[in-house]
Amino acid sequence: MINVPEKLMLLCSLCLLVSLPDSLSAAEKQVDYPKQIAPLFRKYCEGCHSVDDPEGKFAIDSYQGLLKGGKHGPAVLPGDSGSSRLIRMIKGEAKPVMPPEDSGEKLTDTEIALLVEWVNQGAKGPSGAEPARMELMVPDIAPAKSAEKPITSLAWSDANQLKAVARFEEVQLQGKSANQSQKLQGLPGKVNSVQFTTDGKWMITASGTTGLFGQAAIWDVATGKKLQEFSGHKDVLYAAQISPDKKWLATGSYDHNILLWDVATGKQVRALTGHNGAIFDLAFSPDSSTLASASADATVKVWQVSSGQRLDTLSQPLKEQYSVTFSPDGNFILAAGADNRIRKWRLISRTSAKINPLIYARFAHESPVTQIALSPDGKLLASISDDQSLKIWDAGQLLLLNVKENLPALPTSVVFSPDSKETLVGYSNGLLETIRLPEQLSSPAAETQNTTAVASSKLSIPADPPVKTVSLKEQEPNNQPVDATKLDAAAVVVSGVISSEKPEQPDLDLYRFESKAGQEWLIETNAARKKSKLDSKIEVLDAEGKQIPRVLLRAVRDSYFTFRGKDSNIVNDFRIQNWQEMELNEYLYCNGEVVKLWLYPRGPDSGFNVYPGSGGKRYTYFGTSPITHALHEPCYIVEPHPVGTELPPNGLPVFTVYYENNDDGRRELGDDSRLIFKAPRDGSYYVRVSDVRGFQGKDFHYDLTVRPRQPDFKVTLQGANPKVNAGSGKEIEVVADRIDGFDGPIRVDIADVPPGFHVTSPLIIQAGHDRAYGVVSADPVPETSGPLVAPQPDDSRYQSVSVTATAKIGGKDITHPVNPLGQIRLLEKPKLIIRMVTMDTNKLDVAGDNIAEFPDKPIELTIHPGETISARVLLLRNGYQGVVGFGREYAGRNLPHGVYVDNIGLNGLLLLDNQNERTFYLTAAKWVPETTRLFHLRADQEGNQTSIPVLLHVKHKDKLATSSNQRPAERVK
Known part of the structure; x- marks a missing residue:
């Protein structure tokens, strides 16, 4: 009997014969194994029967493997076709017949005769050592008529000012003088990567032939001679990077493997395996200790060079990652790819496996980001994309500084000049372009970060006594600005009704008032609270009767609702796509409504909580009104910018929000409207009142208040x-x-x-x-x-x-x-007493009734932004024996916003009936400011007993926090 893998082997062999020409007679010509058999085996069989993946223990990627056969012995007996299992199964003399009758394939008599003749001739293989398989059988194709081959990679050396321009089978070296320029030719296939060493003496190339092999080479820049060649992959190379200390060479291939080579000996040191897709880019850290790899499996992996240990898998990307690099100081990793985003991680896994935190994730282009490049001074980042644009970013915060759109062709590579003042861009049509950067690069996002376009405590608003309010009545007609009712007093409450004698003409009531530039006004209606049928909408118009823009909301990250719709009240379970790249206090724009993220999802079946976070109806911002949202509805993380700001395009929309409101964003007025208006200039303004549905009638009455804002x-x-x-x-x-x-x-x-x-x-x-x-x-x-x-x-x-x-x-x-x-x-003493202690507290100090003692001063903990720390909660059970729970997302009472109890699972922070102690964890978001604050735990049982508060210090690692730079600390008196 022949097992299934051997059947597959025989089927592969028969399929190969189909490709031989019918006109060839086996009796007329000696069958040539290297030219006629081996290339066909490579094409049809090596995918399942190679030394790396020998199904049925049969490897056909070498002649020796072919003769050795499979699990049950050889399939071919040289010189004896009648006894060869392969031939007998083809002829139907042995079961099962190959190929199977239901496969729809049948060999011709000529093809069977050719195979029989090859076996009878001795099934001869190559003479001498079997040659390396670096030949691809393809039909002849006439060369394309093009002035230049596409540019595939670029490099620019700081040491000697040389530019390397890689194309198919060649690299051009361009210097300031003619004697520095030369062309290196004869490289196998497309040169996917080119790199200079720091001293400019060597150049490293990565190329190869698809499906056959990959080759890296080190070249002497001065002479153009090849110094070393590295071949070990079975597919084309996309990356070859030499370490800054020139000790290691890392190569990455379409075959999913990374090979590490000793440059001095040219020998392979180790293989770094773990990716499930092609390796598109590699980068060494500046100290040569760490390697980062970008792959088609939508991950970036971090490796320890000395041991080959995988230190971390950065799995936040959503699609293939094409480009990766280290910051010049080695503290950060940046990567980009097919999900249109650029990400930045802080590198902390230098010597052992750790989770490297994601710092920034920016939506960068409308199409895949094909490459990113850091400037030599480390201040700028360039990105190119299939959307035919070049973008320049602030490398520190990934803020967009400059955009060049409508490039002449698809950009394929980008690199900065040594002085960081120019970029060199290569294109798919062979064009090479030097682009001078603007002298002054600034980011609207940096200038207006945290801008809120709504009145806040930072504004100089006098706390004056209340202004005397004057009561008026609406004067019809007032549908047009010319007929608007005048509000002459500083503070007015005017009574009106949305009603018209002509039902086909909806009533719109306009009121005119005067304002100085920068003056702020509180405008609100009282209708629903008075049992009116009016669902009011208020708008502020300029002197010409046009809407006034309030703020520009620029989308920086796209998303959508992934679980259920949301009504206009709910504050929790905002499940949105790619939430891991979003941060607390960011604004989320949802079909005209703007909410603010308050708390991260706390498990697999949860979503964001939005402000106010702790219950009630959700708040909205920038005067927007709460509405219902459908499943899969698009939403965006947005950043506010003042009206008039020029925003370079980033591939996502910019939303203009006007001074208008339907329902009060603080949810204090029910269905009534409230708006805070800041006059952009001196002049006349109009308040327009209407029904948001377009309804009207005599019972659609309202009171409109217009007065100076008094926070x-x-x-x-x-x-x-x-x-x-x-x-x-x-x-x-x-x-x-x-x-x-x-x-x-x-x-x-x-x-x-x-x-x-x-x-x-x-x-x-x-x-x-x-x-x-x-x-x-x-x-x-x-x-x-x-x-x-x-x-x-x-x-x-x-x-x-x-x-x-x-x-x-x-x-x-x-x-x-x-x-x-x-x-x-x-x-009296409760049945349950709760205490929090540090991890190093001696258990004997808090054993038994000692827990009940009130400490002289609170226990203190310190946490850094972006860090997780641990502590313990202890119980003294004075008769209470049940489960004790401290809540889920609200466990940890009075913590600074952005610090939360972590790793609580679906049941929250819980101690079972046989537990008197548990370790719990506090995590601080990366943006939490320095502060000192008392927090406590509150049990859900035994009358909601609380622990004694613990003093938590949030301190930045790069600062020595002292009492002089702390806010007044909460304390126990």
Whole structure:
């Protein structure tokens, strides 16, 4: 019997014979193995029967392997075709017949006779050593009539100012003088990569023949002689890179393999395997210790050169990666490819396997990015694409600086000049172009980063007393600017109705007011709250009756909803494509609505939470209104820019947002409208009121308020009159009502707490947020004291506790009173006491009842942006034996925004009924500013007992954080 792999082997052999000409007679001519048999075996059989993949233990990529046969012995017996299993199965004398009857293929008598004759002649192979298989059988094709061959790769040496221009089978060296120029010819196939050594003495090329072999070579630049040749791949090379110390050569091929060579000996040191696609680019780190590879398998891998260990797989890309490079300082890796994006990672896996964090991901071109190149000074990055554009980026933050569109042909390669002032671009039509960069390169994104085009606490807005409001009534007709009702007072409430005697003519009410440039106005309607049928829309128009642009929102990343639609209220589970490349506090534009990302997805079945994050209806920004979104609806991460900014095209849309609103973005007015308008210049302006649906009627009445903006705030304390167990704590919450768009931080101070109790103070409500959390704690009661001895404050004592809120508005500190904390009631020791400790805390120090002791000062932890740290939570079970949970996405109360409890799984931070200790992890996003803040854990059981707060310091690694550069720290009083 012959197994299936041997059947496949025989079928491959028969298929090869089909390609032989029918006119050839086996009896007339000696069959030539190298010319007639081996090339056909390579074409049809080596894919399944090579030494690298010998199905049925049969390798046909060498003559010796062919004679050796498969698992059950040789398939060919030289000189004896009658006994050769191959021939007998072809003739149907042995089962199964080859090829199978249902294959639809049948050999002719001439083809069978040719195979029989070759075996009877002794199945002769090559004479002497079998030659390297570097010949591809292809039909003759007339050469294309072109002035120049396409440029395939470029290099520009800083050491000798030489340019290397690679084309098919040749490299041209171009110098400042004629005697420096020469042409190196005879290279196999397309030269896909060319590189100079740092000293400019050597040039390295990568080429080969598709399907046969790959070849790298080192050339002496001065003489044009080939110094060394490296052949070890079975397909064409796309990359050959020499290490900066000239010790190693790395080659990458279409065969999915990376080979590392010793330059001194020319010998292969090791193979780096793990990619599942072609290797398109390679890059050494400046210290020659690390290699990065870009592959068709949509990954970039990081390798340790000395050992060959894979240190990390950068899997964020969505499609093939074509280009990779290191920053000059070796601290970052940049890559780009078919998903139209450029990414930048921080390199931390230098000596051991670690996760290298993604720093930036920018949508770069409308088509695949075919190559990126860093300038010699490391400040600029160039990218080319199939969209026929060249873009120049700030290499630090990947901000777009300059665009050159409509290039003369498809760009194939780009490189910077040694002085970083020019780029050299090669094209598919053979053209070579030097492009001078502008003298001044600036980025609108850099200049307007974090611009919010809405009033904020940074604006100098005086906290003046409220302006006296005047009441008016609408004066019809006022559909046109010329008939608009005049608002002469500084603050006006005008009553109107959207109704017309001619139903076919929708009523639009216009009101005229005067403003100085930069003056800000609060404009809102009261209709739905008065049970009116009007679903109001307000717009601000200029003196000519035209809409006024408010902000330009430039898309920098495209996406779409991947799970369910979203109604106009929901704040959680925003599942969007490629969310890993998005960051908290970024704006998401969804079909006219703009929301802001608040919390990362916390598991495989979750999505982003958007502001306000902690519940309620979602907020919208830039005056946009909340709407419903469908599954697969497109959405974009956008950056705001002032109106009039010239934005170089990046392949994604720019959205203009006007001064208009349908529903209040803070969701405080229900279906009524609210808008903050900042006058761009002195002059007259109009407010237009209408029904967003185009409806009207006598019961479509409204009140319109137009007054100067007066930012302010009010803070409410929730959790007053707390009942606190001895040795434990209860959570309190402070909630801010932000008035007229005030968005700055608010500090809440709680003072004069009675002895025996402690409270978190001050509590900081962060800019743009609405709430903060603290803890009221009680000292433990000694076991020998009998009844509770901690002081029980009476009402008169506790009324002296001071709770105030302070914020800076218009450069002034504004302080408002907050409702009192009320009376604290002391309860007995709880059935569950919670403590957080550092990882190095001695368990004996917190064993048993020691957990209940109140520490003299809070435990302190330090975290750096982009870092994950660990700590422990301990339980003292005083009768409670069940599961203890601390929540999911909201585990870790009062953490700085951007710091969160990580690795919590689907069930959150949880201790089972037999657990009294667990390690938990805190992760800080890379953008979190330096701060100091108290946070705590709150159990879902036993009356929501809380831990004693822990002091968390967020510090930047490159700065020595001291008390002088910290905000006022929250503390336990």
